[in-house]
Amino acid sequence: MADWAPPLPPAAFEARAAALQARMGHDGIDALLLTTPADVFYVTGFLTRFWESPARPWFVLLPASGGPVAVIPAIGAPLMRRCHAEVIRTWPSPDPEDDGVSLLTETLAGLVSEGGRIGLPMGLETHLRAPLGTYHAVRDALAPRRFVDATATVQRVREIKSEPEVALIREACAIAGRAIDRVPDIAGPGTPLDAVFRAFQSALLEEGAEWVSYVAGGAGPEGYADVISPADARPLAPGDVLMLDTGAVRQGYFCDFDRNWSVGPPSDAVRRAQDALYAATEAALDQLRPGMTARDAHAILSETTRAHGATPCEGRLGHGLGITLTEWPSFTPRDDTPLRENMVLTLEPSAETVPGRILCHEENIVLRADGPELLSPRAPATLPELGT
């Protein structure tokens, strides 16, 4: 029965460890300490929805050489044994007296000499998925060893996708594409938005998603007010624009793109924004190249939107994608992260239609040497209509 295995072969995990270790050498880091679902999955293949329970911390260490060392709650041992940890050490978590502190301390002390540096992601787009008190206790116990920021160490490796990774993201995109094709059967004038969200999630599951980690959207006349609010029960009405945005998951890999529909014919304002955003994405698909920066991508998307007579929204206009719904970099005027070959990215231009209402487009690409390769099925140039 224990047939589940990580979605990539053992050699892929060996290659990841080697790439991280090369970068650790470059950054002067003697061991990595990883705590988040994505980092743990990346290094070991450990994939589970059990992260939904915040009760227990999980630690994976990557020493300067050799395979990953898992220091985890005992409940995770059977699954971790099917993954790619060279050593698995467990404790009975949650333990109010010592929830992994002494085991983690002892394990790190054995891997890193007293003058050594332990890398932990501490920077932009990271977080510590463990109690802060645990970090304090382990850091104090391990002195004079130092904890240093390993954000770049992890991000420069994780951001380049292998072909099997690209294939899984393409598969997630195809699943979402098939569910999107079914939206005219799901939504029309009179359908409450929350019913649309529910039926769309079911469609994603039926089309092959294992999990639907993210569905968002909005609906309203001339566009929507924001893209992160829960659905309400208001029925779709003629003149509404409906947007659905999904992060469906296939074997731990996400898609993240959206689609818009007009309930009946769109207004001129919506049509203008639609044309501008379609053109902005076309421009990025045409012009984006490795060697540009995230800021350059933002400029292409916002300037093209503006050149077509629409007002681009504040905020980022695209980002990385892979084993979380969003990854770095962020297409903003302030992010100068270089875009590199085989990054998977979203193009997400958005524009104001009328004051307080917006339209957002989103596509997923892998950046090749000669430009973007689409992973999501390209949105139609003209806004499709529902209920006509």
Place this chain on the structure above:
Amino acid sequence: MADWAPPLPPAAFEARAAALQARMGHDGIDALLLTTPADVFYVTGFLTRFWESPARPWFVLLPASGGPVAVIPAIGAPLMRRCHAEVIRTWPSPDPEDDGVSLLTETLAGLVSEGGRIGLPMGLETHLRAPLGTYHAVRDALAPRRFVDATATVQRVREIKSEPEVALIREACAIAGRAIDRVPDIAGPGTPLDAVFRAFQSALLEEGAEWVSYVAGGAGPEGYADVISPADARPLAPGDVLMLDTGAVRQGYFCDFDRNWSVGPPSDAVRRAQDALYAATEAALDQLRPGMTARDAHAILSETTRAHGATPCEGRLGHGLGITLTEWPSFTPRDDTPLRENMVLTLEPSAETVPGRILCHEENIVLRADGPELLSPRAPATLPELGT
């Protein structure tokens, strides 16, 4: 179109702030700094699946008096305006140069005097949902103000559920109950486990869940090896025990209970474990009272299981439940958290059937003065059979 509103009336959020502030006074805390989805939702009603994106940190402060202060990425402002923050301050996140650090520092400096103490949950079953570097920078900038652990401050308040909260959890349980009733139509001999997981998630959505944040389970002869692994494609076979465990979400409130089915008649070992676990839950339903501790609950469940000839599993045998899939306390031999009236809890006895295989039961209750009130529909005493 902006019809969505938090699931509880404004007075409920005022009462929460007041309860936290009373406890803060008791604990000598001048402001709370909250970073996790559950804590932010608890204090403001801010509910969104957008937390799935790890790109941005979000901060909610609760001063010693007055309402919550939200220091959040600009993208969240429209939704937060529909929630219960008295002040909303935003920055254009993600910003590689200053991702909220200066705004958070300035805001906290205005709320807490130099001799003051800022409480942040740092203990068991918490984590910091923000970059560690952000915490370091804000802490250093705010010295001599001190950051102290606010785990108990938050947990002693959040763990007592109001009647509207209990009603929402009961509703989530009812949704899951209806989906469970449909499992005989979903699963039988020959159905691959991953297809069962998909169809079960769709059933939960169709029955009224807004999100299916958690579905897990297992299937195998004489039980399953663990309860957190992803589903594989192996078809169910006669002699298997199938288990499905769900954290379906209704208005931000979770259920968390499971059910087991036997594919054809169960073995004697499975039948024995089933009887012992059913008896263990019955004993807890009969005996649990406010004033007992989490350890006492563990003792009732494990000792009854053993008295009925089965071997209880290591690990916790129940836990809190509410706005995350699992909350404290944990029913282990080491957790002496007092059980209090109107805590919502899971009873989760599990036992070994044969070496390496287990059976797990789980029910959800609210603890009343005179004992548990079931929120989940009670599992049948006898293991139901599929495909007969």
